[in-house]
Amino acid sequence: MTSMSLRSRLFMLILPPLLLLSIVLGFWRFEVAQRTSETLFDRSLLAAALAISRDVAISGGDALSPSTRDFVSDAGGGELFYHVTGPGGIYITGYAYPPVSGGRAGEDRLNYTMAEYRGEPVRVLRMAESTTIGNLTGDTIVTVWQRDSDRNAFAAALARRAAALIASLMAALALVVWFGVKIGLRPLNDLQDAIQHRSPDDLRDIRRPVPAEVFGIVATLNRLFGQVRQSIEDHQVFISNAAHQLRNPASALLSLAEVLPDVSDPQERRLRERELIAAARKSARLANQLLSLERLRYDETPTFDRLELNAVAAEVCSDFAPTILSRDIGFGFEPYPAPLPVNGDSVLLGEAITNLLENALSHGGPGLSAIRVSTVAEAGYAVLTVQDDGIGIPKDSTQAAFQRFGQLSEGEGSGLGLAIVQDVLRRHGGDVELLPQERGLIVRLKVPLVSPVAKF
Numbered sequence: 357m358t359s360m361s362l363r364s365r366l367f368m369l370i371l372p373p374l375l376l377l378s379i380v381l382g383f384w385r386f387e388v389a390q391r392t393s394e395t396l397f398d399r400s401l402l403a404a405a406l407a408i409s410r411d412v413a414i415s416g417g418d419a420l421s422p423s424t425r426d427f428v429s430d431a432g433g434g435e436l437f438y439h440v441t442g443p444g445g446i447y448i449t450g451y452a453y454p455p456v457s458g459g460r461a462g463e464d465r466l467n468y469t470m471a472e473y474r475g476e477p478v479r480v481l482r483m484a485e486s487t488t489i490g491n492l493t494g495d496t497i498v499t500v501w502q503r504d505s506d507r508n509a510f511a512a513a514l515a516r517r518a519a520a521l522i523a524s525l526m527a528a529l530a531l532v533v534w535f536g537v538k539i540g541l542r543p544l545n546d547l548q549d550a551i552q553h554r555s556p557d558d559l560r561d562i563r564r565p566v567p568a569e570v571f572g573i574v575a576t577l578n579r580l581f582g583q584v585r586q587s588i589e590d591h592q593v594f595i596s597n598a599a600h601q602l603r604n605p606a607s608a609l610l611s612l613a614e615v616l617p618d619v620s621d622p623q624e625r626r627l628r629e630r631e632l633i634a635a636a637r638k639s640a641r642l643a644n645q646l647l648s649l650e651r652l653r654y655d656e657t658p659t660f661d662r663l664e665l666n667a668v669a670a671e672v673c674s675d676f677a678p679t680i681l682s683r684d685i686g687f688g689f690e691p692y693p694a695p696l697p698v699n700g701d702s703v704l705l706g707e708a709i710t711n712l713l714e715n716a717l718s719h720g721g722p723g724l725s726a727i728r729v730s731t732v733a734e735a736g737y738a739v740l741t742v743q744d745d746g747i748g749i750p751k752d753s754t755q756a757a758f759q760r761f762g763q764l765s766e767g768e769g770s771g772l773g774l775a776i777v778q779d780v781l782r783r784h785g786g787d788v789e790l791l792p793q794e795r796g797l798i799v800r801l802k803v804p805l806v807s808p809v810a811k812f
Contacts, residue, residue, distance in 0.1 A: 366537045371530055378522050382515075385522070389514035397507045398468060401481040404436050405500045409485055412440055412448060412496060437473070437501050443487070443494025454499040455480055470504070477504040543567055547574070559585045660784075662806060663705070665696040665738045666731055672709040673729055680717065686726035696731055696738035697806040700784045705803070708780040712742040712799050715774065720746025720796075737786065737802040745796040777801070 439454035441447055455471035455478055467482045480501040487496040543566050550564060561578040616632060619625045673689040680687040709729075716727050724746035731740050774788075777799075781788045784803050791798040 366541075367530075367534055370533050370537075374526065374529060374533075378526050382519055382522055385518035386511075386515040389518065390511045392514060393507050393511035397479065397502060397510070398481070401436070401468075401479065401500045401502060402466075402483075404438065405481055405483045405498045408438055408440060408450075408500070409483065409487075409496060409498050412442075412487070412498075435503070435506070437478075439499040441497045443496065445497075448496075450499075455501055471501070473501060473503075478502060479504055479507060544570060551577075559588075660699040660701055663698050663700050663702055665698050665705070665740060665803060666691040668702055668705050669709055669729060669731055669740055672706050672713070676710060676713050680713070680727060683717070685717075685724060688726075688728045690728070690730040692731045692733055692738075694733065696733060698738050698784070698803045699806055700803060704780045704783065708777045708801065709740065709742070711774070711777050712801075715799075716742060716744040716746065716797075719749075720744050723747065733805065734802075736805055738805050740801040740803075741798060742801075743796065743798045748792050748795065748797040749790065750792065 437451050437454075439450040439452075455473040465484050469480045469482070471478055471480045478501040480499065483498045483500075484495045485498070486494070547562070547564065547566060547570070550562070559581045561581060562574050566574050613632065616625070616628050619628050670689065670691060673687075677687055713727065713729075716724070720727075724744060727742070727744045729740070729742050731738065733739070774790075778788050781801060781803070786801065786803040789800040789802070791800065
């Protein structure tokens with residue numbers, strides 16, 4: 357599904373308000389044209405009335421001058437009609453029957469009204485002036501009128517010209533907006549072309565100049581490129597370290613497997629077989645740890661269930677107890693008296709506890725004599741503690757202990773245990789703490805509780 361282009365979107369956002377404004381402007385121009393037409397035609401009526409009144413006064417009521425007749429015959433694009441009466445109301449000149457209009461000459465010397473003439477609405481001007489014709493002195497009333505349709509036609513012509521001008525301006529403005537938006541978006545198109553022509557391995561930051569409105573997008577892309585670069589580098593380092601770590605167990609397995617067929621002594625053969633089984637288990641364990649790391653790395657939306665931490669810890673301790681006891685090392689598990697409900701993944705939490713027990717065995721040293729596991733409820737967290745009395749680690753090396761494939765001393769471990777534990781706890785919203793002692797080490801795992809736990 358493709359959305360509307362940015363240029364079309366901007367065009368649709370800009371043009372409709374302008375179109376609405378042009379419509380409002382068109383109505384306004386029509387009203388102005390109407391008023392202009394009325395003003396012009398009223399003035400033409402007044403000019404005609406004054407010219408007629410002048411000619412009547414000059415000629416003594418006999419006739420109109422040729423120029424006045426020409427003006428009256430076609431004034432302002434429409435025909436004018438007139439009617440003149442002298443003192444005493446005697447008919448002087450013009451059309452015999454003027455339209456009846458409101459107002460009287462004695463009241464208003466100049467009066468504009470609307471009336472009807474021969475079935476058509478007309479605009480009427482009635483003007484009264486004191487004049488002397490012969491031996492008669494009185495008011496001369498000049499009535500001039502014009503069809504209202506002529507006035508409306510003139511107003512419509514003005515409105516059409518204004519509408520044509522506005523339409524032309526809108527068309528020109530639409531073209532300007534269309535091409536202006538196209539030119540304005542050219543930096544985006546250039547940016548798209550630059551990114552499109554990059555190779556898949558080119559994750560350098562974008563450094564071309566862009567408009568201020570696009571700077572945030574470019575900054576976000578650069579940040580994303582940086583994260584991808586870092587992710588690829590981390591992945592490459594992980595693959596390199598994993599290959600290095602797997603090479604030794606694989607070589608040991610191959611050597612034991614090659615030597616075993618040539619061993620004829622039953623006792624030595626059993627020893628070689630045990631060594632082969634131990635090497636295979638070590639390789640399998642390392643492979644499982646690598647898979648756990650990758651699962652924690654890429655599973656961004658884990659599905660957690662409601663668990664009971666005492667039960668998870670008890671199952672791990674039960675499975676691992678024979679391995680510890682077989683080395684003549686004391687082992688104990690002290691669960692909290694009440695349930696410790698948490699949200700989590702039982703496999704990942706079990707893997708974290710297993711790694712702590714394996715670390716204690718692998719790095720406890722020859723003086724290791726006891727390992728103890730316990731659980732408590734503490735300040736909204738379920739806390740699992742693994743304590744041993746081995747050689748421990750220096751206080752200034754606690755951060756280095758969490759590095760992948762990092763070992764503080766020679767041992768049988770892979771250097772992945774604490775790194776996995778830290779990732780598991782972060783995924784569960786908890787934390788892991790290393791507390792070095794004068795003898796041995798205490799490791800505390802903290803997982804948020806689902807609900808309050810009774811105190812004992």
